[in-house]
Amino acid sequence: xxxxxxxxxxxxxxxxxxxxxxxxxxxxxxxxxxxxxxxxxxxxxxxxxxxxxxxxxxxxxxxxxxxxxxxxxxxxxxxxxxxxxxxxxxxxxxxxxxxxxxxxxxxxxxxxxx
Amino acid sequence: xxxxxxxxxxxxxxxxxxxxxxxxxxxxxxxxxxxxxxxxxxxxxxxxxxxxxxxxxxxxxxxxxxxxxxxxxxxxxxxxxxxxxxxxxxxxxxxxxxxxxxxxxxxxxx
Numbered sequence: 453x454x455x456x457x458x459x460x461x462x463x464x465x466x467x468x469x470x471x472x473x474x475x476x477x478x479x480x481x482x483x484x485x486x487x488x489x490x491x492x493x494x495x496x497x498x499x500x501x502x503x504x505x506x507x508x509x510x511x512x513x514x515x516x517x518x519x520x521x522x523x524x525x526x527x528x529x530x531x532x533x534x535x536x537x538x539x540x541x542x543x544x545x546x547x548x549x550x551x552x553x554x555x556x557x558x559x560x561x562x563x564x565x566x
Numbered sequence: 567x568x569x570x571x572x573x574x575x576x577x578x579x580x581x582x583x584x585x586x587x588x589x590x591x592x593x594x595x596x597x598x599x600x601x602x603x604x605x606x607x608x609x610x611x612x613x614x615x616x617x618x619x620x621x622x623x624x625x626x627x628x629x630x631x632x633x634x635x636x637x638x639x640x641x642x643x644x645x646x647x648x649x650x651x652x653x654x655x656x657x658x659x660x661x662x663x664x665x666x667x668x669x670x671x672x673x674x675x676x
Binding site: 456493496500544546551555 | 570597598600602607608609610611612615617655657659661662663664666667668669
């Protein structure tokens with residue numbers, strides 16, 4: 453299965469700043485996703501990162517707040533902009549190589565806002 | 567909208583017990599169901615994937631069953647060990663993205 457490296461593993465940021473999270477996969481994958489896990493909650497899909505085109509966002513998530521890049525089939529970034537305390541969460545990237553293949557996750561980025 | 571529910575929310579058992587975690591989903595039109603394990607401060611580890619045409623999957627001491635028509639899945643853990651302590655998440659997909667339950671937090675005591 454694909455090995456996923458996510459950076460940073462954790463960060464503490466000031467309100468109003470932005471944080472960019474990187475996700476690197478050791479093989480080319482078609483489908484890559486970004487999820488958010490708020491404290492005490494389960495995972496919620498933010499968007500599908502599309503290679504070479506704009507990401508597809510889920511209801512409640514917008515590009516201005518969560519811009520995503522996917523320059524190739526092994527790498528993606530998620531930026532969380534204009535940070536507020538409500539953005540304190542774990543952010544995870546995941547990949548899947550086919551419709552009936554298991555989805556694999558990075559270790560996540562734990563973000564806290566001061 | 568697909569809703570995934572996991573019962574119980576938390577479970578504490580002594581080492582050696584067999585246990586069952588439950589997952590239900592509202593829309594039976596799924597491609598597959600996946601069980602994950604999440605350790606504190608960590609990402610998700612995939613345990614088992616059951617395709618919609620399958621009834622069960624086994625891996626070591628883990629056995630997952632799927633009754634798609636009734637919208638239910640169970641994860642059976644045999645002979646539990648303290649190292650099994652973690653949060654277990656159930657997720658279904660109707661495409662590629664996953665819909666998750668809130669998880670069952672399992673504590674296995676020595």
